[in-house]
Amino acid sequence: MLMPAIVREDLLDERLAKLETARSWSPRLLSRLETHIRSADDDALFRINPFTFARERSLREEEVIDLLLYATSLGLFGMDWLLLCPKCSCVVESLRSLEKVHSHYHCPACQVDLEASLDEHIVIAFTVSPEIREIEFHHPEQLSAHDYCFKYGTTRDGVLPDGRPFVDIKIALTKAVSYLPPGQTTRMTVEAKEGSILGVSPEGKASLLFSVEGTPSTIDQVAHVLFEKEVREHLPGIVAPGAVTFDVRNATTERGTFWLAVLPPGTKVGQAPISFVPFLTGKRLLTTQAFRDLFRSEVIRGTEGISVKDITLLFTDVKGSTALYDRIGDLNAFALVQQHFERLQDITTRFRGAIIKTIGDAVMAAFLNPADAVAAGLAMRADIAGFNQGQPDRQLILKIGIHKGAAIAVTLNERLDYFGQIVNVAARIQHLAGADEIYVSEEAYDQSVEAALKAFSVEAKVAKLRGIEQDQRVFCISAPAAK
Structure with a gap:
């Protein structure tokens, strides 16, 4: 009950x-x-x-x-x-x-x-x-x-x-499961026909894969298994069909676990056609603004970082920011730039991205896919244009660059960040952009992006990026016509 x-x-x-x-x-x-x-x-x-x-x-x-x-x-x-x-x-x-x-x-x-x-x-x-x-x-x-x-x-x-959880198959095939008290031998018996017997310790200190073959045995079959040190391969063996007893000796001072499954003929361990229902990946979490805001203390401690196979980065910058500071003064310019940061963060979050960092007047943001990044870039450009209508001399003018590829997630200056050539290329592509222009790399210009930009003026170009050996094909989403 x-x-x-x-x-x-x-x-x-x-x-x-x-x-x-x-x-x-x-x-x-x-x-x-x-x-x-x-x-x-x-x-x-x-x-x-x-x-x-x-x-x-x-x-x-x-x-x-x-x-x-x-x-x-x-x-x-x-x-x-x-x-x-x-x-x-x-x-x-x-x-x-x-x-x-x-x-x-x-x-x-x-x-x-x-x-x-x-x-x-x-x-x-x-x-x-x-x-x-x-x-x-x-x-x-x-x-x-x-x-x-x-x-x-x-x-x-x-x-x-067929949608069945694979763990249900594992449970159906498992014939014995037991804790292993420290310093003791635990006896586990299974009945096996042709096929194989898989023995697994979740702690990784015992492992076996025995073939079941030949004429059924008329005598007791006993196999000895040692639970002691970490093992990196299955212990091989052959037993006859019939009852097989495994004496598992725990030679450690801590309790262990062991389970035995009888696998049908032809079954190969690790070859099941498994897929996963959608789940929250590390990549999705690190591009969620709420996580970055609420869990700033979360960092990656490994010296190598953790790879991400496919991420889209967006860089923005404010054109003529030095002249802006000269024209309206440091305090006024700083307040204006902070307002612009807040607006860009709101838009980034709306399109399922996250602000990674600000660099001077520039923003680096990450998105799960190029379509969201381009949609965010267009929304940023339109929002700042609307913001400028209440400002003299169109004081804020954005330049935007977008690129996608593989990266390494690392901790830099106690902040979760991305490292790799993708970051360099994305920043360089942003430098190509003029006032109110959005540049998108060929890698990021996929079918979904192309379809979303049918109503915009897009020009393909080949550019030389500073510090990058190969020429880069890029697509320029031109500034909207003045009204």
Whole structure:
């Protein structure tokens, strides 16, 4: 019988009140979150996928992401950074902050080395805070061995082509699962026909893959397995069809875990056609303005940074800013530039991007795709033009450049930033632009961008960028005709 959920009413009410005033939310959004916290089962409050939460309730993805980020900043939830294996959908590592995330990891089930990028396999999920409501997953050491392996140690977001979560297949094939008390030998028996037996330790300290072949055995078959040091490959072996007993000796001083699955003939470990339902990637999170505003202390500690395979960068600058400061004075010019920063940030957020940094009078922003970046650039140009109508002498004139490619996410000056040739090229493309012009690189000028610009005057050019050896093909979105 399930125990009723115990909710800290005082803290929940206090933090929901703060969440309500943090920003403007759609009607009933907070009430839906409150209902979920109060009435959902433990599974539904563990590693919440914002996209799934939004889809099941017909909510906007962007607002749900912001909602969970604000709720996390107020202590209603905790943020989980997960490294997933794309071959078996297990959670190889679960980390509590970005600074602990790293690029290279190893799946003990598939026995493969993996490399993480922000675009894929680095997943951010949200779990209710134990201060608000305690759930069983706050104490993984108290879970059953089965739940530890297949609820805590695997995500249901990895699915087969027919939509079934791959973890359900793993559970169906698993014939024995047990904790391994320190210093003891645990006996586990499985019945196997032709095929293979896979043995996995989530801690990575024991691993086997035995072929099952030949004439059925009429005698007891016993295999000895040592749980001690980290292993990087499956221990091979051959057994006959029939009962097989595995004596697993834990030679460490800590409790371990081990499970045994019987695989059908022809099954190859790590070859299942797994895909993932949409989830919040590191790339999406780092291009979310709310994350950058609320979690400024989150940094990447690794000296190599973390790769992002495809990001779109937008650079802006104010034409003639030096003359502007001379003409109206430092204080007036500074106030004007700050207003322009605020307007550009609002537009960037509206088009699902984030301001990475300001450099003097310039802005560097990141977007998930070129179409959003170009739409933001057009909106920025139009907004500043409207702003200038109330200013003498058109005091602010934008120049914009857009480029996309691979980058490295790093921490520079205690700020999350991007590093690589894409940054240099994007900045150089911005320098090509004249007053009210937007330059887009060939790499960023995809079909969606071309379709969105049919109503604009676009000219293709070949440019030489300072410090870049190869000529760059670019597209200039001309300044609108004067009215």
